[in-house]
Amino acid sequence: MRPITVEIDGTVRRGRVVSLPPDVSPGTVLEAIRGGDTGRLTVDCEQPRPVHDHVGHIHGGMGIRTRTALARAARSRDLTTEYDAEIERLDAEIAACEAELADHESGDCTPSRRSLAEQGTGTELREAVAAARGRLRACRDHGTDTDDAVERLEAAISELAEQETSAAAARERLAQARERNRRRREIRDRRLRLEDRRANLEREARATLVDRLRDEFAAAVDAVPGTPTPAEPFDAADLPAALAVGHVAALAAPVVLDCELFDSPQTASEWLGAPIVNV
């Protein structure tokens, strides 16, 4: 087990167990372990693996999805399943879909939809043209001056023509945007099918991994100090379950620990097989 180096406010502490002042929050330590920039704290340690998300901070009020955590513990030990190759292949196909989606610009239909809705159907303008035509005819029938009526009719016709042109253009833009979206949705459809298949295989793989570690996990739950042994190991309370998962996992990154079940942080570190940051 590689010791860790913690630098806090300019002070360096090194070892398998490092205790920190009470004003440092566990969240800050976790962030530093995961490589985040916390300002006052840096932790030099191994990169945490996914199981660390579940058992990286062990404390009395914690929650844990035991089966998921145990499957990740198995992965931390490089256990594999018969589903892994297919999952990897699906991942590659899903990534190819993502790349294809990125190549297909999405069609934003919203502006064309808005402009069509605002333009209406042109009925009013058509009525205005008919009315202007009627007025012109009336002028002619009564032999009065038609200049004004002609001018109005021309204006109405040109307004209608303008509206029709712009509506046709908006309809065309909308049709093109919809066509682009249709192509994107075909890709998305394919991706969704792949993702569903991947999720199924992931579930199978997880069940297989959990099965493989079931006995070890049960023994670990049994051996957690200071807690009763449940009849069914997966019914164990969150804290002992987390400790048992940590025991079974190959942890390299330090665990942030806030629990009283062990005689000393050193014992806890040995039990978990990981460096400990005591908070």
Place this chain on the structure above:
Amino acid sequence: MLLVITYSRAARESLRNVCRAHEESVRRQLGRAALFEPTEFGAFQALRLRAKHGDAVQVERTRPFNEFAAVPAAVREAAAAYESREQPAVPYAAFAAGTAHPSKEKMRDAALEVPERGGEI
């Protein structure tokens, strides 16, 4: 009604949540799609989904299908005649050959009349 189709796992999950929480505005849920009531609240739910998931959510407006208004008599008659044919194994092309029934190609190329309304295409 409003037809809402989802195209991602996240969008499908949101649609299921909406369907669970607002049964009264959902006419029918079909896997990753659903038919919402044509009310402002149905539209509100559809727009929420689209705002959240972008083009992974498709919203279309359906209208009742009246075959007597939208479909030529020859097509309706062909459908009825083909479904009451005596030899089940006959493909439509063979069934229609030499009769007055329209060919598959002719029907495929003929779009149904769509009333133009508010920019729907």
